[in-house]
Structure formats: structure tokens, C-alpha cells
Amino acid sequence: MNLSVKLPGLNLKNPIMPASGCFGFGKEYSEYYDLSLLGGVMMKAATQFERLGNPTPRVAETSAGMLNAIGLQNPGVQQIIDHEVPRLAKYDTSIIANIAGSSIEEYEFVAASFNQTTDVDALELNISCPNVKEGGIQFGTDPFMAKKVTEVVKKASNKPVYVKLSPNVHNIVEMAKAVEEAGADGLSMINTLTGMKIHLPSRKPLIANKTGGLSGPAIKPVAIRMIYEVRQQVSIPIIGMGGITSAEDVLEYLIAGADAVAVGTANFQNPFVCVDIINELPEVLEQYGFNSIEDVIEKRGITV
Amino acid sequence: MRKRETMSVLSVTQIATDTFEMIAENSRISEQAKPGQFVHIYIPGHTLRRPISIAAVDPSTASVSLVFKAIGDGTKQLSNYLPGMQIDVLGPNGNGFSIDISEDERVLLIGGGVGVPPMYHLAKRLSEETSIDIVSVLGFQTKNAVFYEEEFNRIGETYIVTDDGSYGTHGVVTDIVGQFTDRTQYFSCGPLPMLRAVKSKLSHIPGKVSLEERMGCGVGACMACVLPTVDNHYKKICSEGPVFVAEEVVL
Numbered sequence A: 001m002n003l004s005v006k007l008p009g010l011n012l013k014n015p016i017m018p019a020s021g022c023f024g025f026g027k028e029y030s031e032y033y034d035l036s037l038l039g040g041v042m043m044k045a046a047t048q049f050e051r052l053g054n055p056t057p058r059v060a061e062t063s064a065g066m067l068n069a070i071g072l073q074n075p076g077v078q079q080i081i082d083h084e085v086p087r088l089a090k091y092d093t094s095i096i097a098n099i100a101g102s103s104i105e106e107y108e109f110v111a112a113s114f115n116q117t118t119d120v121d122a123l124e125l126n127i128s129c130p131n132v133k134e135g136g137i138q139f140g141t142d143p144f145m146a147k148k149v150t151e152v153v154k155k156a157s158n159k160p161v162y163v164k165l166s167p168n169v170h171n172i173v174e175m176a177k178a179v180e181e182a183g184a185d186g187l188s189m190i191n192t193l194t195g196m197k198i199h200l201p202s203r204k205p206l207i208a209n210k211t212g213g214l215s216g217p218a219i220k221p222v223a224i225r226m227i228y229e230v231r232q233q234v235s236i237p238i239i240g241m242g243g244i245t246s247a248e249d250v251l252e253y254l255i256a257g258a259d260a261v262a263v264g265t266a267n268f269q270n271p272f273v274c275v276d277i278i279n280e281l282p283e284v285l286e287q288y289g290f291n292s293i294e295d296v297i298e299k300r301g302i303t304v
Numbered sequence B: 001m002r003k004r005e006t007m008s009v010l011s012v013t014q015i016a017t018d019t020f021e022m023i024a025e026n027s028r029i030s031e032q033a034k035p036g037q038f039v040h041i042y043i044p045g046h047t048l049r050r051p052i053s054i055a056a057v058d059p060s061t062a063s064v065s066l067v068f069k070a071i072g073d074g075t076k077q078l079s080n081y082l083p084g085m086q087i088d089v090l091g092p093n094g095n096g097f098s099i100d101i102s103e104d105e106r107v108l109l110i111g112g113g114v115g116v117p118p119m120y121h122l123a124k125r126l127s128e129e130t131s132i133d134i135v136s137v138l139g140f141q142t143k144n145a146v147f148y149e150e151e152f153n154r155i156g157e158t159y160i161v162t163d164d165g166s167y168g169t170h171g172v173v174t175d176i177v178g179q180f181t182d183r184t185q186y187f188s189c190g191p192l193p194m195l196r197a198v199k200s201k202l203s204h205i206p207g208k209v210s211l212e213e214r215m216g217c218g219v220g221a222c223m224a225c226v227l228p229t230v231d232n233h234y235k236k237i238c239s240e241g242p243v244f245v246a247e248e249v250v251l
Helices: A077-089 A104-116 A137-141 A143-156 A172-181 A217-233 A247-256 A273-287 A293-299 B027-032 B073-079 B113-129 B149-155 B192-201
Strands: A005-007 A010-012 A016-018 A040-042 A059-062 A065-068 A094-099 A122-126 A161-164 A186-189 A193-196 A211-215 A238-241 A260-263 B005-016 B019-025 B038-041 B050-058 B063-069 B086-093 B106-112 B133-140 B157-162 B185-189 B207-210 B226-228 B234-236 B243-245
Touching: A005 A293, A010 A094, A016 A273, A059 A211, A065 A217, A077 A094, A077 A104, A094 A104, A104 A122, A104 A143, A122 A143, A137 A143, A143 A161, A143 A172, A172 A186, A172 A217, A186 A217, A211 A217, A217 A238, A217 A247, A238 A247, A247 A260, A247 A273, A247 A293, A260 A273, A273 A293, B005 B027, B005 B063, B019 B073, B027 B050, B027 B063, B027 B086, B050 B073, B050 B086, B050 B113, B063 B073, B063 B113, B106 B113, B106 B192, B113 B133, B113 B149, B113 B185, B133 B149, B149 B157, B185 B192, B192 B207
Parallel strands: A016 A040, A016 A260, A040 A094, A094 A122, A122 A161, A161 A186, A186 A238, A238 A260, B106 B133, B106 B185, B133 B157, B185 B207
Antiparallel strands: A005 A010, A059 A065, A065 A211, A193 A211, B005 B019, B005 B086, B019 B063, B038 B050, B038 B086, B050 B063, B207 B243, B226 B234
């Protein structure tokens, strides 16, 4: 069965990509399977300089999910271009670089830096990380700022730009429209929901940053709702993410309005989850009367 | 390539308050695991796997001993596993202690609470594969929390310390580790404050410490379980550790 899907800058052999922040730069999971099986890889966020991230503990388990506050730890964009991208480029898969910053200038610098390499196929503009104290999140919650940073990055980069939206907003459609107007080639939805967990005996938050981003199956209904709402109003492609663990989940995302998906937290539970989903997809599509991913996208929409 | 691993539970025994020893079968892990390494266990119904340190292996019976404290929902569930049940595990994960040590070394092993099991694995392997002189100091909260005393006694001189003085020496491990002045290096595993105190007390001899931290992926991808280094970087505990040279990390 044909699982391929074509998006701006991305010729995906299947719609499954590991989500940014959950897969590092692919090195660890390449010890479990051939990364060429994947539709693409969304790399961990890149900032201008090395970032050490937040104090530990950085993760806590919650019901059907996980809180994290890693704090964008990464070796800096040049190290990523010099050492991580060439290693990933050996695989027959698409590479999406996630770019983050604390200021418009930093986003611009990081976006322009990736022009050095033709091995990166697209950028994912991270304006929605809830775990960084200075910068980041205000670009993801204010439509004016989101539009501005998208415009700057589009101008600086020679690659298609997918803007990753935060669910921590009152009106997700307004945010999606703002970045579409700014020239975004696509959307990534959704990033994590801000959450908190308290350890009762000590009354302390379970993660050092106090709050963290909630991911995992707990957030899937929020993502499905937001993608559905945005799909009605926005025409650029959407890469959907949030709590995907199975081929059925992928189909639900595609029907709601996504064009491809990213799998995040589930990699931690099952390092083979992306390949398992890719293997299961043909049977699940057939079961629901579809003969390709493009067929789902053409016929999608929910029955009311 | 790393593979999907399954362990078959042989037994689960309570060996101290809230502390359980699970013996499970997996030939690859029993053959390959080094002291200090851990397995990452999937517990149905939980988003994250649980890292559990390996307390001993016996390649002749393909068995692996895992010791853990049943303190949260996941580990409590694990403590109720029955013989014959299959467990989905990743491992052995991480970098362990090297047992390639000169025969004239006189080592001090210091374990605290659930930091004792990897020390036992190390002690057992050192005693099986070398004739190195081993002294062990094991710290627990109270008498009912003490485990593996006899096992350590079979290997070498062993001292027990309890926080409340209900068994062994009253106090913490650092109250007595300084008295073993003939030791040439130390290996330690336990809570961070204990490792910090041990490193400070034994700064005159080289040491290796094994860290524990809440993990996400357990394989080095998510960067959740990191430890600052003296050169202002971070090391990943799950993949670059859990064992580190004491002088290289900030505890």
C-alpha cells in the first residue's frame, strides 16, 4: 500500500516521524532499527549557542502522560550542522530541524545557519516551548509575535518552514491564521500543555522547574480538537502530534485534518513504536476503507 | 542492533521493608550485564519505563537479579509479579563499573539504600574475577531496611550503618568511611547527598560514583536525566553513566 505523502519540502515515504525532543538526533534509536524506515526525523531543538537546560528532575510521570522540563538542552546550531546532521543524512529519510530562540534575532540566526546544509529538508519553528524562562513562549501565545517571528524566519531561510503551535492559547485558530498569513509553509500541532504535579509528603513539585509540558495519550483529544478546528480555517498542511501510540491514532489525526504525524512520548515506552506503527498502517487503513494515505487526506472529514 | 528483550519472572521475594528481589530469566542480559548497568522495564498502564539496577547475574542459569523499592504505583505493581510472567525490558543499559582493576588495589564499596544492589553486583564480580581486597560499607535508614548483609559478608569485611541506630553503627556511611585509611580507591552508589558527602570525605583517593535520576527514554535521547560536569557540560546518566569518575562530575 502506498503510504507516501508529499508536503512542502518533504517527500515522505510514510507519514510517521519521531517528534522533536523525543528522539535526540537519532543516534540512540539507530541502535534499535534502521532510521531509513521512517518518513522523516524531527531533530531536537537547535539554539544559537549550546544550552545546558533546566535542573533535574526534568521529568515526572502522570496519568496517561508525562511532564517534562528539559529546557532545550542542545549543543548549539553549528555543532548540530557539523556533527548531527551528517550522521542523520546517511539515512534515506527526511530531516526537519527544529529551531528555537530567546529573541527574534536568535531565531533568525539559527534559521539562516541551516542554509549551510542541503541535508536538512525543512525547518520546524519552535515558538511553543513552555519550559524556557526567557523568550520562546511569548512568540507562541501572541499572534502578533508569532507572525513577526515567522516572517523573519521565512526571510532568513531557504527551506520550507513549519510553525509548531502551542496549545496553551485561548484561540488556536487565530494563531494558525497569523502564521499562515506570515508565510508559513505548514503547521506542527501541538506542543505540550503546561502542567504540574506535586509530591504529597514533601509538598514539592515533582520537577525542578515546578511546571512542565504535559505530553502522551492524555493530550491526544486536545490535539485532535485543535487540528480539527484549524483545518476548517487554514489551508497549509498540518503535521499532527500529541499522544500517538498506534496506527489507529494516526488515522484519527489524518481524519481530523493532519497530513502527516509525529510520535513523541511513545518512543520512551517502546523504542520500536514508529516502525510498529508504519507496519500496522496498511492493515488499519484497509480496515477503514482507505487505499493510501493520500486517499485518507482526500476523503477526510468527520461524519456529523 | 539492539533487540526487544523479554524476561521471564522466576521469583519475587521481599527482602526488607518495601524492598523486593526479582529473579528473572534472560540469557543475553545475564551474559552481558556489567555491574552498575540497569534494565528499563515496561509496566503495563504506565507511560514511562522504570530503570531498575542489576544486583547480580548468573549466566549458567540465564538469571538476572533485580532489587527495587516498591514506593510508587509502578514498582508496587512490579512487586506483585508472579513466576512465569513475561516482562518487556530494554537492557542492559548504561555504562557500568569497570572490573579491570590492578590486583594490588584495596577497594572500598559504599552503598546506600537502593544503591546497595549495584554495589553487590560489583562486589560479586570483583570477588569472582579478581583477588582484590574489598571492604564494604552499607547504609540503610533502619534495621528493617537492611538487606544483602550476609551476601556482602561472604565477599569481605562489611559494615552496616543505620540512620536511626537500630542496627550496626548509628549514623551515616560518611561517619565511618574515613577510618579505612589503607583504601586505594572507592566505588559508591546511593542518593545524591550521600554521594556528595562520600566524594568530599574521600577526596584523597580516586572514586567512581553511580547516580540515579528520574529517566524519560532511558537510552540517551531525551536528555531528562543529566548531571553537570566540572567543565560546565552535562552528561546523560542513562547512557553516559550511570557510573562516572567522581572528580569529573558536580554532585
